[in-house]
Amino acid sequence: MIRERNLNALVLILLFTVPIWAFFNDQPFTITLATRAVIFALAAVGLNICLGLGGLVSFGHAVFFGIGGYAMGILAHHAQTYTPLMEAPFLIEGTKSMPVIWLVAMITSAFAALFIGMLSLRTAGVYFIMITLAFGQMLYFFSISWTSYGGEDGLSIYVRNEFPGINTLVPVNFFIICFVILCLVVALNAFIKKSPFGLALNSARQVPQRVLTVGLNPTHLKLVAFVISGVITGLAGALFADLNRFVSPTMFSWQTSGEIMIFIILGGVARLCGPIIGAVTFVMLEHFLGGISDFWHIYLGILLLVIVLFAPGGLVGLITGRGISHD
Amino acid sequence: MSLLKLECVTASYGSSKALFDVNLVVSEGEVMALMGRNGMGKSTTVKTIFRMISTTGQLTFGGQDITRLASHEVARLGIGLVPEGRRCFSDLSVTENLIAAARGGPWSLARVTTLFPKLGERKNQRADTLSGGEQQMLTIGRALMTNPRLLVLDEATEGLAPIVRQEIWKAIGHLKKETGMTIILIDKSMAELRQVCDKATILERGNTVWTGAMSELTANISQRLIGV
Numbered sequence: 001m002i003r004e005r006n007l008n009a010l011v012l013i014l015l016f017t018v019p020i021w022a023f024f025n026d027q028p029f030t031i032t033l034a035t036r037a038v039i040f041a042l043a044a045v046g047l048n049i050c051l052g053l054g055g056l057v058s059f060g061h062a063v064f065f066g067i068g069g070y071a072m073g074i075l076a077h078h079a080q081t082y083t084p085l086m087e088a089p090f091l092i093e094g095t096k097s098m099p100v101i102w103l104v105a106m107i108t109s110a111f112a113a114l115f116i117g118m119l120s121l122r123t124a125g126v127y128f129i130m131i132t133l134a135f136g137q138m139l140y141f142f143s144i145s146w147t148s149y150g151g152e153d154g155l156s157i158y159v160r161n162e163f164p165g166i167n168t169l170v171p172v173n174f175f176i177i178c179f180v181i182l183c184l185v186v187a188l189n190a191f192i193k194k195s196p197f198g199l200a201l202n203s204a205r206q207v208p209q210r211v212l213t214v215g216l217n218p219t220h221l222k223l224v225a226f227v228i229s230g231v232i233t234g235l236a237g238a239l240f241a242d243l244n245r246f247v248s249p250t251m252f253s254w255q256t257s258g259e260i261m262i263f264i265i266l267g268g269v270a271r272l273c274g275p276i277i278g279a280v281t282f283v284m285l286e287h288f289l290g291g292i293s294d295f296w297h298i299y300l301g302i303l304l305l306v307i308v309l310f311a312p313g314g315l316v317g318l319i320t321g322r323g324i325s326h327d
Numbered sequence: 328m329s330l331l332k333l334e335c336v337t338a339s340y341g342s343s344k345a346l347f348d349v350n351l352v353v354s355e356g357e358v359m360a361l362m363g364r365n366g367m368g369k370s371t372t373v374k375t376i377f378r379m380i381s382t383t384g385q386l387t388f389g390g391q392d393i394t395r396l397a398s399h400e401v402a403r404l405g406i407g408l409v410p411e412g413r414r415c416f417s418d419l420s421v422t423e424n425l426i427a428a429a430r431g432g433p434w435s436l437a438r439v440t441t442l443f444p445k446l447g448e449r450k451n452q453r454a455d456t457l458s459g460g461e462q463q464m465l466t467i468g469r470a471l472m473t474n475p476r477l478l479v480l481d482e483a484t485e486g487l488a489p490i491v492r493q494e495i496w497k498a499i500g501h502l503k504k505e506t507g508m509t510i511i512l513i514d515k516s517m518a519e520l521r522q523v524c525d526k527a528t529i530l531e532r533g534n535t536v537w538t539g540a541m542s543e544l545t546a547n548i549s550q551r552l553i554g555v
Contacts, residue, residue, distance in 0.1 A: 199427035203416035210414050213377065214428035214473050215402035 001321035008273040012186075015280065016179055023172040031171040032243070037276075037283040038178045039240045044263035044275030045185050046232030051261070052270030053198060054225040055205035056121075059257050060132030063116065063139050064109040064230040066252035068237025070143065071105035073155040073247035080158055098163045098177070101238055109234025110227055117226035121219050133254055140252035154248025161242055168242075178239055182276070185232055190272055192228070201225050233260070262300075266307060268314025277315050329387075330355045330477055330509050331376070331406075336384035337533075338368075338375045345371045347533040349384075353477065358503050358510045360520045360541065362553050363530035369513045370411055372530065373481050377401055377408055389476065403430075407475030411482045411513075413462040415469065417455035421446050424454050424465055425472050432474025433506075439468040442498055460491030467498065478502070479511045484519075492516070499523055517555050529553060 002010070015034065022030035043065055050056040078085045078094025086092040095101060120131040144152045160168045168174045192198040204211045204218035211218050241247040250256065259282070267278030282300070289296035311318040331353045338346040346368050353359045361369050374380040378398045386393045393401050402408065416424050425436055425446075440447035443464040449457060454465060463483060470478060480499070484492040496519045502508045503523060514520055520527070520541070527544050529537040529552045537544075537552055549555060 194423075196426050196429060199416075199419055199423045202418060203427055206416065206418055207414070209379075209398075210410075210416060211427075212379075212398040213402055213408040213410060214469060215399050215430065216428075217397070217399045 002319055004271070004316065004320045004322065007316065007319055008186075011273050011276055011280075012183065015276065019172060019175045028171050031175050033283055033287055035171065035175045035178050035243055036240075037280045038175065038182050039236050039243060040260070040263060040279035040283065041276040042178070042182050042185060042239065043233045043236035043260050044267075044279055045182070045189055046229045046234075046236060047260050048229075048264050048270065048275050049189060049192065049232070050222070050225045050229035051264055052274075053193065053201050053205065054222045054229075056222055056226060057129050057261075058132045058226070058229070059129045059254065059261070060116065060120075060134070060136035061230070061233050061260050062136045062252050062254065062256035063112060063132075064233040065237035065240065065256055065260065066139060066143065066249075067109050067112055068105035068234035068239075069241035069247040069251040070149065070155075070237075071108055071234070072101045072161065072238040072241040073157065074149055075101050075104060076157045076161055077149065077155050096159075096161045098161045098168070098242070101161060101242075102235055105234045105238035106231045109230045109237075112234075113227040113230025114223070117223045117230075121222055121226070133257070136252060136254055136257050140249055140254070143249040143252050150248070152249060154246055154250075157241075157245045157247075160245055174243070178243075181235070181239070185235075186272060186276070193272070197221065197224070262304060264314075265304065266314060268316035271314060271316040274314050274316045281315065328355055329353065330357075330389060331511075332385070332387045333372070333375070334385040336372075336375055336382060336386065338371055338380045338382045340371075340380065345380075345533055346375065346382075348535065349375070349530065349533065350535045351528045351538065353509055353511060355476075355509055356507045357526060358499075358512065358524045360524040360527040361511055361513045361530070362520075362527055362549075364554055367530045368533040369530060370481055371533070373408070373410075373479055373511075373513065376406065376479065402473065402475075405474070405476035407470035407473050407478045409463075409466050409470050409478070409480040409483050411485070413459060413466050415454040415457075415462050415465045418453070420451050420453055421457070421465055422450045424469050428469045428472045430473050434471045434474050436472075439471055442471070442501065443468055443494075458491075460487050460494070463487060463491075463495060464498075467495070475508075477509045477511065479513075481513045482515075483512075484514055484516060492519075496523070515555075517549065517553075 019031040019034040047061045050058055075094045076096055079096045084091055084093050116135050120128050123131060149155050162168060163177060166173050200211055200216050201221045204221045208218035237251060263278035263282055264275050266281050267274030285300055289299050307314060313322060329352045333349055333351045336346055336349040349372055363369050375382045378396055378401050388404055416427060425439060445461055446464055446468055449461060484495050500523055512524060524541045526540050528535055531552060537548060
C-alpha cells in the first residue's frame with residue numbers, strides 16, 4: 001500500500017512527464033489527451049470542494065463549465081471578427097488574452113454560483129440535486145437558442161488565445177499552462193481543507209447543528225464553498241474551450257455535470273488527487289476503449305459500479321488501502 | 328449587571344408546550360446552577376437561549392434583545408455552549424476541532440491545552456477515537472475557543488468516571504476563580520454544584536419555581552423540588 005501523499009506526488013509527476021515524453025517523441029495527440037485530462041481534473045477538483053468537503057451533491061456544475069467556455073467563446077469570437085461586444089453605454093471589445101478571459105470566466109462563474117447557491121442551499125438532499133440540475137438545463141436550452149453565438153452549432157475559434165510570453169499554439173506549452181493551474185488549485189484545495197474554514201465546512205457537512213453552537217452558519221460556509229467550487233470549474237471551462245477552440249451547448253448539458261461527478265467518484269470523494277486520478281482514468285478509457293468499441297460507456301459503467309460497490313474510497317482508497325474519504 | 332435575562336419565556340416542540348414561564352437572571356461573573364428533576368425543562372431552556380426552539384417571551388444578553396436572532400448569531404455574541412452528549416466534530420482531530428471554532432480573544436490553543444493537558448497529549452487524534460472524558464474536555468475546550476462571555480454547560484459530567492468528573496469540576500473551578508467567567512451549569516452532582524455555584528434556579532414542569540443564592544438552597548427545598 002502507498003501512502004496517499006506519495007501517491008499524490010506520483011500522480012502529478014506522471015501526469016507531467018508523459019506529455020513531456022510525448023513532446024520529445026513528436027506525439028502531439030498524447031499531449032492533447034493529457035491536456036484534456038488535466039482540464040477535466042481541474043473541473044473535478046473544483047466540484048470536489050463542494051461535493052467532498054461540503055457534502056453538496058451539485059448536479060449542475062456544467063453551468064460553470066459552460067459559463068467559462070462561453071466567456072472564452074464570446075470574447076474570442078468578438079476579437080476574431082473585430083466586432084465590439086457592446087457599444088453603449090460603454091464600449092466593450094473582445095479579447096484573445098487568456099488571463100483576461102480567465103478573469104471574466106471566474107467572475108461570471110462566481111456570480112452565477114452565488115445566485116444558484118443562495119437559492120439551492122435553501123434546500124438539501126435530493127431537492128438540492130434537482131435544483132442544481134434544473135439550472136444546468138436552463139442554461140443548456142438557453143445556449144441552444146442563443147443564435148448570436150452559434151446556437152446549437154456552437155462557436156468556433158480559429159486560433160488559440162494568447163498568453164503573455166508563451167506561444168500557446170505549441171501544444172506542450174498550453175499543457176504546461178493548464179498543469180501549473182491544476183497544481184495551484186490542488187495546493188489551494190489542500191490549504192482550504194486544513195484552514196479553519198475548511199475544518200468548519202467539514203464539520204457542517206457532518207452535523208450542521210454542531211457548528212451553529214460555535215457561532216458558524218453552515219449555510220454561509222456551504223455557499224462560500226459552492227462559489228469557490230464554481231469559480232474553479234468555470235476556469236476549467238475556459239481552458240477546455242481553448243483546448244478545443246470550440247464551445248457548444250454540450251458544455252452546459254447534464255451529461256457534463258455527470259461526467260465531472262464521475263471523475264470524483266472514480267478517483268475518490270474528498271481526496272486531494274482523487275479527481276485527477278478519476279479524470280485521467282476517464283480520458284484513458286475514452287481513448288483506448290473508445291478506439292475498440294463505440295459502446296465503451298458500458299465498460300465505464302461497469303467500472304463505476306465496481307468502484308461504488310467494492311471501493312467506496314475510489315481508486316485512491318483502493319491504492320492507499322484507506323477506505324474512508326475524510327482524514 | 329445582568330448578562331443574561333429570560334423573562335416570561337415559553338417554548339414548545341410543535342404543539343407540545345415544554346416551558347410555561349421561565350425567568351432567570353445571570354449577572355456578569357456569576358456561576359449559576361440550573362436545576363430540576365428530569366424532564367422539567369433544563370435542556371429546553373438551553374435550547375431557548377440558543378434559539379433552537381420556537382419561543383415567546385423576552386431574552387436579553389448583554390442588554391441586547393436576542394429573541395429574534397439565529398443560533399449562530401447568539402453564539403457569536405458570546406455565548407459558548409457545551410451541549411449534552413459530548414458532540415464534538417467527530418471527523419476532525421483534537422487540534423482541528425479547536426481551530427475550527429476559534430475566534431479572537433484570550434482563549435487560544437495553548438491556553439486550552441494548559442487547562443486540559445490530556446488534549447495536548449492527544450492533539451493529532453481523531454475526536455471519535457477519544458474516551459468519553461476526553462471528548463467532554465474537547466467540547467468544553469471548543470466552546471472556550473469561541474472566547475465566550477457566558478459558558479453554558481449542559482450535563483458536562485454525565486456518564487463519566489469519578490476521576491474524570493473531578494478533573495472537569497477542577498477545570499470549572501479554575502474558570503471561575505482565575506478568569507471570572509460567567510457560567511450556567513446543568514448537572515446532577517449536588518455536592519459539586521454547591522461548591523462552585525453562587526446561585527441556583529430551579530425549574531419544575533417548565534416553570535421557574537425557586538431562585539436564590541446557593542447558600543439559601545436548604546436541604547428541605549432541594550429535597551422537595553429536586554429530590555436530592
